[in-house]
Amino acid sequence: MSYTNNSKKNKVALIDCNSFYVSCERLFNPKINDKPVVVLSNNDGCVISRSTEAKKIGIKMGEPYFKVKELVKRNNVYIFSSNYALYGDISRRVMKTLKSFSDKIEIYSIDEAFVDLSHIGENEVENYGKEIRKRILKWTGIPTSVGISNTKTLSKVANHIAKKNKTGVTYLKENIDESLKNFHISDIWGVGKQLSKLYIKNGIDTAYKLKNISNSWVKKSTNVLGAKTVMELRGVSCINLETQETKRKSCCVSRSFGKKVTSLEKLKESITTHCLNAAEKIRNDNQTARAITIYIRTSPFDKNRKYYSNSISIDLPISTSNSLELVKKAIDGLKKIYKCGYFYQKAGIVLSKLNENSEKEFNLLAPIMENKSQTLMKAIDFTNAKYGRNAISIAQAGINNTWKMRKKYSSKIDTASFDFLPKIQI
DNA sequence: TCTGGGGTCCTAGGACCC
DNA sequence: TCTGGGGTCCTAGGACCC
Numbered sequence: 001m002s003y004t005n006n007s008k009k010n011k012v013a014l015i016d017c018n019s020f021y022v023s024c025e026r027l028f029n030p031k032i033n034d035k036p037v038v039v040l041s042n043n044d045g046c047v048i049s050r051s052t053e054a055k056k057i058g059i060k061m062g063e064p065y066f067k068v069k070e071l072v073k074r075n076n077v078y079i080f081s082s083n084y085a086l087y088g089d090i091s092r093r094v095m096k097t098l099k100s101f102s103d104k105i106e107i108y109s110i111d112e113a114f115v116d117l118s119h120i121g122e123n124e125v126e127n128y129g130k131e132i133r134k135r136i137l138k139w140t141g142i143p144t145s146v147g148i149s150n151t152k153t154l155s156k157v158a159n160h161i162a163k164k165n166k167t168g169v170t171y172l173k174e175n176i177d178e179s180l181k182n183f184h185i186s187d188i189w190g191v192g193k194q195l196s197k198l199y200i201k202n203g204i205d206t207a208y209k210l211k212n213i214s215n216s217w218v219k220k221s222t223n224v225l226g227a228k229t230v231m232e233l234r235g236v237s238c239i240n241l242e243t244q245e246t247k248r249k250s251c252c253v254s255r256s257f258g259k260k261v262t263s264l265e266k267l268k269e270s271i272t273t274h275c276l277n278a279a280e281k282i283r284n285d286n287q288t289a290r291a292i293t294i295y296i297r298t299s300p301f302d303k304n305r306k307y308y309s310n311s312i313s314i315d316l317p318i319s320t321s322n323s324l325e326l327v328k329k330a331i332d333g334l335k336k337i338y339k340c341g342y343f344y345q346k347a348g349i350v351l352s353k354l355n356e357n358s359e360k361e362f363n364l365l366a367p368i369m370e371n372k373s374q375t376l377m378k379a380i381d382f383t384n385a386k387y388g389r390n391a392i393s394i395a396q397a398g399i400n401n402t403w404k405m406r407k408k409y410s411s412k413i414d415t416a417s418f419d420f421l422p423k424i425q426i
Numbered sequence: 427t428c429t430g431g432g433g434t435c436c437t438a439g440g441a442c443c444c
Numbered sequence: 445t446c447t448g449g450g451g452t453c454c455t456a457g458g459a460c461c462c
Contacts (some may be wrong), residue, residue, distance in 0.1 A: 041430035048430070048462095064429040082430085109433095109462045135448090192460050223436060225460080252432060301429055348431085406428085 020111035021049035129169040153232035156189040181206035186261040254348020269398035288319040290353035294333040299345035
């Protein structure tokens, strides 16, 4: 493994939106600005975003909603079902604002981005961070935290610290050991549940201790990623800034059911719907799939019923993005793994081995078949974009679906009025 | 009653070949 | 009777991220 030891010059900022989904809801609802607010995952299942006030009350990240219902009631917490069309749109605006500072930017997730600040002078870095923060707040209304340091992993640490700062900006310079001593091992980027367990078992419970562990031990006990994290804590950059937007390599669509499902017919409906959505997604990216995976499972939390989970992967003879072909394969697969007598909680599909349309393998019949189907698919995508997703669907997908998601607390805010967003009908 | 969804990367081990 | 070993490729599953 080779490391680029140019840490002295490298400066990278991590900009992270504070309580992003909550902040998005607040944009259109100023009366909840100083109130405890949470946003729930699909199906109103878990808490996935919390305002500072909600955190203080003791509502934990990822906690099932039914477990905190009482706490929520007692403290008058405002609840929202998630509205991804809204969050996606606000995210695009935040990223666009960031790009006004630099082209060297890696959009890491819906609410986070790394920006290269190597060209900014040592004494100006912190003010530059403040300027970024100020502009995003002014242009989009979203509060952020900015962490800056020599490597991505360290800028993540800096960002954590910035979240507790008044200014919202932290620049971790060379002498960072004091900060690392107070930084818990499980908060390090790249150290998840399993690694935390391993490290703590070996007496390594802070970032500082991990930084000073021997190379040979890390390599022996973990893998290359573990080793990279350690190097990055030492200020040696091993994880590059990915400024090129790359196309996805797989595409999955899955949902939990609002109500448990037992019949093959209902499973067919949901698998068909997921398949249509996934196919549309990859067509949008001008991609085709050469494999499809179908999976179904019962609830892993239900102790009173038998658990069943199964999946099947099917290779496709010709790479395709044709909805009808994909649905047909998906249903074939579903029939093979379906077992009667179970209460299913979730179903999903994965399209994988994705290719660019242009690099499709050579096939004699393909051009003729494709022209026809492509015209049809384009017509469907156009209509659905204009009149709402599923305006055109296929009969198999069902119409009044009892298995559809719960979304009791949706703010129903739709930014289409100023950005021509397609409205998603749930 | 009620526990999300969408990604990436790494590795061990099997299949296959000579 | 004695029953190799090294290389490559692929895949499933695990770990991690937000």
